[in-house]
Amino acid sequence: MKNEKYQDIFQTSHRLFLQQGYETTTIRQISEQASVSLGLVNHFFHSKQELAGLILDMLFSYSSHCCDKFYPNHEDPLIHTSLCTRVNTLYLLSGKYHRLYVDSLKNDIFFQKLEKRPNTSLYQLAETHNFPVNDDLFLLYGKYVPYNFEKTLILNKESGLFSSIGYDEIPDYIIISKFERFLNRNILDDALAKARVIADKVLDSMPDTVPDSFVLDFISD
Template sequence: MSEEQTLNEVYADTLKKMENLTEKQKKVLQASLELFASQGFEATTSQQIAKRAGVSVGSVYHTFPTKQAILVAVLAPIFEGTMDTVANQFNDNTFGKGFESVEELVKVNIADRFYFADKNINVIRLMLGQMLVNSVFIEDLKKFFEQQAKQLVLPTIVRLQAEQKIKNLPIEKILQILFYPLATYIGKRVLGINNMSLEEEIEFATEITIKTLKV
């Protein structure tokens, strides 16, 4: 399995490619993402953002008149490159390899996504917070994941069904079964429920999912 970048690292690479932003704006957005993710949106001040970005507070206010405006600007690059890069890395580590059995499909998929979620839980928590208050953000995420599911996951599922290696359930149902454990794990982490280690979570989710999907 290749080394996968963190969301912060992918975000930084995305900002570098955005020609519509000045270098100062890129520094402010990167600093804001890191602070919002590590200590929360409400707890972060413009002064802290300016200090981390290495710019004056006046420079921050000149481009972003409110902290909410900063948050909106922070989220924009996520859909202008960051999510695509993450999806491509996911494909390289999982579905891009091809799977010969449902056991292999489930084991690799769950382990890869659980480790990714564990490493990026602070940024994921920030995104989930926006989903609660921003309907446009929810719709954008929904469209993105639906598109990625069709491009990356669907061909493998169809092939395994044709080979009678996975249950002949509707595709939507199989996708729910595959990704529900990840949603559950993220929910537990966000709520601070840590009754199992990461390895135990992966083992438990893998066992249940294989039993559910295997013919």
């Protein structure tokens, strides 16, 4: 069980990032609203960036948790990866986390979390679809290519470009950028179509913000 003050700081940060985004929120605001000293915030989390990164971790975990209820990873890794990408992206883009998501892309907090996550999907698919393992290409297409595609598309869309591309299309573009070099496009399109149907059900089941019970479980681990 984490220290009660740790929980207060995390929950206060979650609320302020929701209300104001990452860039506008300050450590001083967090300390004042959590009724703790600046020193204690820095003791537990070291920086605002670290706090935002942990909240992104929680959001990834919550999206995956919700997806797993409808479609477990072991059934088809490509559909599951497409589903999790769609649900996570649309949950962040289309709702109350929009500003935090955009700020995290601007400041590369999103990529710093992505960079530390296991790059398992391409290795799973190489085994399932019988294409050769290439560690360098898997790193490039598993992390750098889709992230930079996502960042470029979303931030430029926020600035008024790409108006003909809807938010609903962005997850498909991310998945295509990640896997098209390795998989037949027909296989990809079939998986994306199935993921879209399941994702609608998952998103309908999710509240606007992560439930307090999940937040507490996440920070208590």
